[in-house]
Amino acid sequence: MGRVLATRLARLAATLFAVTFLSFIMTSLLPGDPVNAILGVDAPRDEATVERIREELGLNDPLPVRYVNWLGNAATGDLGESYINRGQTVWGDTIVQRLPVTAQLAAMAIIIAVILAVPLGIIGAYRQGRWQDQTTSAGVQVALSVPNFITGIFLIWLFAVKLRWLPASNWNRISDKGIFENLKTAILPATALALTQMAIFSRLVRSDMIATLQENFVLSAKAKGLSDRYILFRHALRPSSLSLATIVGINFGALLGGTVVIETLFAIPGLGFRLINAINQRDILVIQGITVFVAVAYVLINTAVDLFYTVLDPRIRKS
């Protein structure tokens, strides 16, 4: 176990190094100068002021020096401050503030998706080729091909405009208004995100389940006179969930950095929303901080998934 952990940590370090270095180079290669953003586009360019700001931000140092400086600070937990909103720290005022919002959205989306996908996948596999399978497959195909902002717009139209059940946009924090008000603002964007995920997950469950149902142990369970439902859920589902677990991990990580469109549509103060802002403003340290954070989350989630495999399949535990 110690060796496994050491390997994991080494891998995490290598991943972080690659991710931060690449994002540092990329953001530096972007055309445009953060100083312009700080001063405002229309401000008259006073070379002395520009030079002062550049010196202050350390922008005059060569790229490797800037990277090493940043890395050193990051290692001590200091991710720096926003260039644009001075005094706003990347860790405390950006990530800590905004991560819970995005993480909640992503988690809700994944949970909704799994809850819907597992029964749909099972039905598709159990009734393979029959109308139940064809109907669900067609539905899944539609869900897969509709982009999530279209789903989002539709949900807003239906539940906020027509039915007036839920607010069209905005975000209530649990700490401010409690869980119920929070869910009212979270459910629509989470559902919009969930639909595509649901489609992907149910396809995986269906195809894995079809393979599992061919296994001899399913026939022997049938020969014991167990009900089909019992066989599907207690015998076939677990061996059919390995791909699902993998993709849930990957997509959860992807959602942490990929809810931008939905956050923008629903005016949600999440991580993605902030990231887009930072990119537009060349707010390098914010971009850098969020990127690192998402990368760490990715690695951690996938480690958790690897551990979960051993729960799903006892044969993996030994090796």
Added chain:
Amino acid sequence: MTVVGSDTARLAKADTNEPLLVVKDLKTHFQIDAGLVKAVDGVSLELDRGKTLGIVGESGSGKTVLSRSIMRLNIANNVINTGSIVYDGEELITKSSKQMQKLWGVEMAMVFQDPMTSLNPVVRVGRQLTEHLRYHLGVNKAEARSNAIELLRSVKIPEPESRIDNYPHEMSGGMRQRVCIAIALACGPKMLFADEPTTALDVTVQHQILNLLATQQRDRFMTMIMVTHDLGVVAGRADEIAVMYAGKVVEKAPTGTLFSDMRHPYTQALLWSIPKIAQPKHTRLNAIAGRPPDLINPPTGCSFSPRCPYAQDKCREEEPPLVGGSTPGHQFACWYPVGSKENEEAYAKNLADGVAVTLAAEGKITATEELTAEIIADLDLGEAVIDVSDPTTGEGAD
């Protein structure tokens, strides 16, 4: 020793003379893209209570499909089942999967060929042993567990109290097959199907498993159908043997009669294909020439005719009916049955015509009556030797 799952009422009912199982003209056809596969094509059987029927045939002869069809396990969209299966006075062929669920496990159970794949790898042995017990008989958890431990003990698994919490991969092949047998026995079925129960196991374990099945059958007064490709496996253990070829029974007889008076060339070929202990090393095996027939377009006439050293024009044109032999209960389907004058003439004619030459060249018909006698002498035709005293053999780690 208490026999878990048996009940006295059933043992009492065993006195009735009516057979437990009567199968009439059972057909199982699979509709696939390439055509209609006639996997089982008109099989009739009768099986008395407490008896063992051996079904023998090579791969693709339909023996596994037959056993699953009798149990009605292959109910699917593309399966066409016709004929009649009367089990304990009840017609099964019209029953739905849902209705059959009440019989599966409780009335009839099956031990499958491959214990490596017929246990769920992600479910502990204990739950696999008890789930149907709890489902069918409403036994509570604690009681089911103690039943399961008792069952494991009865199939000679050492330390059943700890083994019950194992996963299948923590057991050897022989142990897993013992577990499969225990699972099949759990609800005390009247009828046990054993589908090549020892094919996937190594030879040292095969004997133990067969003996275990025999003791359990005797203790619980079960009726058994044992499916195998190996005449040697059923030789000393079955009361009656049915030889299958291309989805049909080609010869059927009480075990003793079958070996003393076999009439079908296919039965003879199966027997000759058993390697003989006394044979010198590197003796060619007497394999049966050719391949099992295409079940979508079987040959006209007798389906064994393309591979039969005695086949005449009549065999290739007209299908022989299953007719009775001199001994009661002996039936065979052959125009030129082994041991008859016609058979000798047919063989002589084939040799003269050179028709049988290709078969002879492959060493197919070098066997003689003496060989038949020698092989039978090798087979354990007497009372099955009950020897389950050494269950630990073959239980090393995988």
